[in-house]
Amino acid sequence: MSLELLELSVRRGGVALFPPLSLQVAGGAVAAVMGPSGVGKSTLLDAIGGHLAHGFSLTGRVLVQGRDVTALPAEARRIGVMFQDALLFPHLSVGDNLAFGLPAAVRGRAVRQAAVEAALAQAGLEGMYGRDPATLSGGQRARAALMRALLAEPLALLLDEPFSKLDAALRGEMRRFLFGHLRARGIATLMVTHDPEDAAEAGGAVVVL
Amino acid sequence: MGQALHQVSRLRGAVLAVVLLGLIAPILVGLAETARAAFGVLPALGLNAWSLKPWRMLFAQPGFGSSLRLSVVTGLGSTLIALALAVGFCAAAPGRMRWLPPFLAVPHAAMAVGLAFVLAPSGWIARALAPVMGWVQPPDIASVHDAWGLALMLGLVVKELPFLLLVMASGLSQLPVARQIAVGRAMGYGPGVAWIKLILPQLWPLIRLPVWVVLAYGVSVVDMAIILGPSNPPTLAVAVLRWFSAADVAMILPASAGALLQAGLVVGCIAVLWGAEGVLRVVGRWWLRRGGRGMSWAPGLQLARVGVWGLIGLAAVALLSLMVWSLAWRWSYPMIWPEAWSGGIWMRADWGKALINTLVLAGVTVVLSLLLAVFWLEAEENLTRAAWAEALIYLPLLIPQIGFLYGLNVVFLRAGISGGYGAVVWAQALFVFPYVMIALSEPWRALDARLLRLAAALGAGRWRRLIALRLPMLLGPILTAAAIGVAVSVAQYLPTLFLGAGRIATLTTEAVTLSSGSDRRVTGVYASLQAALPFAAYGLAALVPAWWHRNRRDLRRGGV
Numbered sequence: 001m002s003l004e005l006l007e008l009s010v011r012r013g014g015v016a017l018f019p020p021l022s023l024q025v026a027g028g029a030v031a032a033v034m035g036p037s038g039v040g041k042s043t044l045l046d047a048i049g050g051h052l053a054h055g056f057s058l059t060g061r062v063l064v065q066g067r068d069v070t071a072l073p074a075e076a077r078r079i080g081v082m083f084q085d086a087l088l089f090p091h092l093s094v095g096d097n098l099a100f101g102l103p104a105a106v107r108g109r110a111v112r113q114a115a116v117e118a119a120l121a122q123a124g125l126e127g128m129y130g131r132d133p134a135t136l137s138g139g140q141r142a143r144a145a146l147m148r149a150l151l152a153e154p155l156a157l158l159l160d161e162p163f164s165k166l167d168a169a170l171r172g173e174m175r176r177f178l179f180g181h182l183r184a185r186g187i188a189t190l191m192v193t194h195d196p197e198d199a200a201e202a203g204g205a206v207v208v209l
Numbered sequence: 210m211g212q213a214l215h216q217v218s219r220l221r222g223a224v225l226a227v228v229l230l231g232l233i234a235p236i237l238v239g240l241a242e243t244a245r246a247a248f249g250v251l252p253a254l255g256l257n258a259w260s261l262k263p264w265r266m267l268f269a270q271p272g273f274g275s276s277l278r279l280s281v282v283t284g285l286g287s288t289l290i291a292l293a294l295a296v297g298f299c300a301a302a303p304g305r306m307r308w309l310p311p312f313l314a315v316p317h318a319a320m321a322v323g324l325a326f327v328l329a330p331s332g333w334i335a336r337a338l339a340p341v342m343g344w345v346q347p348p349d350i351a352s353v354h355d356a357w358g359l360a361l362m363l364g365l366v367v368k369e370l371p372f373l374l375l376v377m378a379s380g381l382s383q384l385p386v387a388r389q390i391a392v393g394r395a396m397g398y399g400p401g402v403a404w405i406k407l408i409l410p411q412l413w414p415l416i417r418l419p420v421w422v423v424l425a426y427g428v429s430v431v432d433m434a435i436i437l438g439p440s441n442p443p444t445l446a447v448a449v450l451r452w453f454s455a456a457d458v459a460m461i462l463p464a465s466a467g468a469l470l471q472a473g474l475v476v477g478c479i480a481v482l483w484g485a486e487g488v489l490r491v492v493g494r495w496w497l498r499r500g501g502r503g504m505s506w507a508p509g510l511q512l513a514r515v516g517v518w519g520l521i522g523l524a525a526v527a528l529l530s531l532m533v534w535s536l537a538w539r540w541s542y543p544m545i546w547p548e549a550w551s552g553g554i555w556m557r558a559d560w561g562k563a564l565i566n567t568l569v570l571a572g573v574t575v576v577l578s579l580l581l582a583v584f585w586l587e588a589e590e591n592l593t594r595a596a597w598a599e600a601l602i603y604l605p606l607l608i609p610q611i612g613f614l615y616g617l618n619v620v621f622l623r624a625g626i627s628g629g630y631g632a633v634v635w636a637q638a639l640f641v642f643p644y645v646m647i648a649l650s651e652p653w654r655a656l657d658a659r660l661l662r663l664a665a666a667l668g669a670g671r672w673r674r675l676i677a678l679r680l681p682m683l684l685g686p687i688l689t690a691a692a693i694g695v696a697v698s699v700a701q702y703l704p705t706l707f708l709g710a711g712r713i714a715t716l717t718t719e720a721v722t723l724s725s726g727s728d729r730r731v732t733g734v735y736a737s738l739q740a741a742l743p744f745a746a747y748g749l750a751a752l753v754p755a756w757w758h759r760n761r762r763d764l765r766r767g768g769v
Contacts, residue, residue: 051662074665081666083659090763091681100677101667134762152667 001027001065003048003079003156003188008060010040010047017043018209020060025156025204027186030179032199034192035209041192044209045158048190049081050074064155064188080154084161086141088133094144095120095129101152119147139170146178150185157182159191163198175201221588225598227581232639233601235617236608240472242616246465253619254458263462267470270452270463272442277474280445283358283438284428285478287365292420294366294520295373297513299381300404306378312371312524314692314743316700318720321364321436322736323527326534326729328352328360331542333530339543347542354440361438365430367524369423370517373416379651380415384408401510402503410493413486422606424482425475429609432702432717436724445471446611450703453615465615472612479607528740535733554730560716560738567699567715567742573634575694578642579687585646586653587675590661602646605639614707621708628710636704637697645694652686653679682764685754692750696743716742 007020017040025031033041046052048062051074061070062077069077088097098116106112113129120128123143125136133141142162149157162178163171179202182189193199199206245251249260267273327333330347338344353360386408393403434444442448449471452464534540535554537547589595614636621627656679664674680687702717709718720735758764 046662049662049666051665073670074662075668075670077666078668079666081663083663085659087657087660087663089660089664089678089682091678091684091758091761093760100664100669103668132760132762148667154666158666 004063006061025188029204030189030202031204078155080149080157086145101148156188239613239617247469263466266463267466276445287362288424291369298517301510318432319736319740321433326530364437376419531737571698574637578645582646610703632708636708648690688750692746695746
């Protein structure tokens with residue numbers, strides 16, 4: 001699994017936000033994008049994931065596992081996203097949040113429930129299927145959000161300052177947990193961050209916009 | 210992504226086509242038909258030549274000049290009074306205003322009937338004063354239907370004040386009020402004058418259009434003017450309605466000219482307000498530069514506060530009087546309470562059919578309006594907002610109903626759909642859809658867009674994002690919009706009367722008709738029911754999401 005950007009550039013009103021970017025992230029590697037605020041880091045992630053708002057235009061190509069996904073809508077790209085907030089869907093229970101990510105190809109109520117329960121157990125959230133997401137702690141929410149993203153079986157993952165809202169103690173723990181899972185599953189990951197420690201821990205290429 | 214955008218554009222094209230053909234075209238066609246008749250062309254009567262005769266007939270109608278003056282004075286006057294009170298109230302720290310919704314929900318006609326019950330010479334106020342004044346009979350004062358239209362103005366102020374307060378509260382929530390007031394006070398300005406000098410100029414652009422809607426409504430109101438306004442001559446809109454329904458069909462000519470004039474009158478009044486805004490902007494800047502701290506202003510703001518609470522109290526008493534009259538058996542003057550109570554009128558009055566008609570019309574109209582609003586908002590995702598189309602939504606609220614509904618009915622008659630439920634639903638939707646759309650668009654756009662991006666990244670397509678995420682998360686706002694739609698639908702008088710060809714009786718048409726009759730108890734039954742339906746809708750809109758999301762803390766607090 002790999003994520004490849006070829007001469008990728010985003011324009012707004014004819015003005016390019018950053019010079020054309022080419023980058024290859026191998027499966028299991030975590031590349032970091034750094035740079036000052038407002039330089040277009042989040043817009044870069046939007047472009048890769050297929051979430052660009054109206055008014056932006058894109059040149060260049062995005063390849064996932066060698067397949068060109070540039071023309072596909074976000075839901076067909078198999079590129080997951082995670083933000084600084086866990087953003088669990090507030091109207092669903094914790095378990096149903098995870099089930100939302102599980103592909104429909106996994107059939108049968110019992111099978112699906114078992115898959116969700118197993119993912120909850122991996123995240124240290126045993127027995128929390130029916131819980132209201134608003135009642136979880138910050139760390140629990142972040143882990144549930146990661147499991148939801150992983151259950152969708154993404155080929156690549158985009159992280160938008162994933163640890164910036166966690167306190168220092170939790171940050172290190174969450175980094176190890178997240179990167180461990182991504183390496184184990186061989187998912188190509190691109191992370192936007194302000195924190196040099198994040199980039200160092202990720203151990204992949206660092207792009208400065 | 211190109212393909213997805215293409216799909217969105219197609220959806221938006223379809224939505225805009227429905228709005229243009231379904232909502233805007235009828236208004237233009239109705240206006241055109243009215244205008245034709247206003248200039249003498251009325252093929253149904255064999256008139257095919259353009260002429261100014263309708264206008265000469267209009268100007269020759271007895272009391273025409275007074276009608277015109279009454280419309281302007283009551284419409285402009287009530288709007289300015291309500292606006293001044295609302296500004297004064299908001300300047301003096303309004304609080305959360307949780308008491309607003311019931312007063313917003315009550316239909317105009319029900320409020321007018323209740324006010325008539327309170328204000329009439331035999332009403333509650335006169336009964337309370339009777340022992341002091343020594344009245345043994347109702348005094349001979351025209352306290353309702355007075356020739357100056359004071360009762361009508363009072364009714365309009367009572368009903369529009371809650372709406373203006375709501376609009377202001379929603380505008381204020383977008384401004385950093387507390388910090389700017391703090392800055393002003395630190396420079397020695399009184400809190401009230403700091404509000405007027407700093408906040409009001411920023412607030413006005415946010416409330417200008419709703420104020421225009423209030424003004425347009427006040428100048429051209431029909432149901433409230435029949436119940437509270439002067440009867441001979443009445444306001445222009447009521448006079449036009451009388452001419453339209455006169456036995457002599459030739460009266461359609463001056464009626465059409467009057468209907469067109471009514472539309473012009475609204476435009477003129479809005480232009481006056483716009484001009485006043487320009488003058489005030491210059492005067493206001495001069496006033497601001499003088500730097501007066503306005504410490505002597507506080508009493509004026511307190512007065513506005515007292516005025517608002519007085520009017521809200523009056524409104525509450527008016528609503529109570531509807532219930533009391535509907536349950537009174539014997540209630541002779543000058544007793545404060547009925548001597549004998551009975552539910553007999555409720556058992557005898559034949560309100561079942563009108564209730565069912567009202568419910569069916571409200572249900573169908575609101576569901577259609579909600580569907581259109583949801584598709585509109587969904588079609589806007591990832592596209593720029595169509596500002597011109599959004600402005601068009603306000604058109605039905607700014608053009609007086611009497612200006613185009615008669616002409617629209619002529620067209621519907623030709624198409625053979627007048628007098629049916631379909632025609633009435635269509636006509637009501639012209640006014641229900643704008644309010645549903647206005648109520649739903651703010652919470653819809655406020656939903657965190659990242660939630661939907663996340664869902665797309667998890668592989669959820671457009672429809673799944675709408676049905677599994679957006680709609681359930683917005684259950685509360687959707688039901689609130691529906692409740693507002695029910696209140697608007699229940700309150701419709703002219704669309705039901707004209708497009709139903711007088712054959713479809715609703716609680717509102719019955720209440721207005723009965724209000725001129727003798728038996729207050731029967732009127733009380735209809736007006737109580739009319740007021741109760743929107744209440745029930747608002748209640749459900751609050752209870753259902755609270756129950757549905759009872760185990761979801763983030764949604765129970767109302768924020769996403």
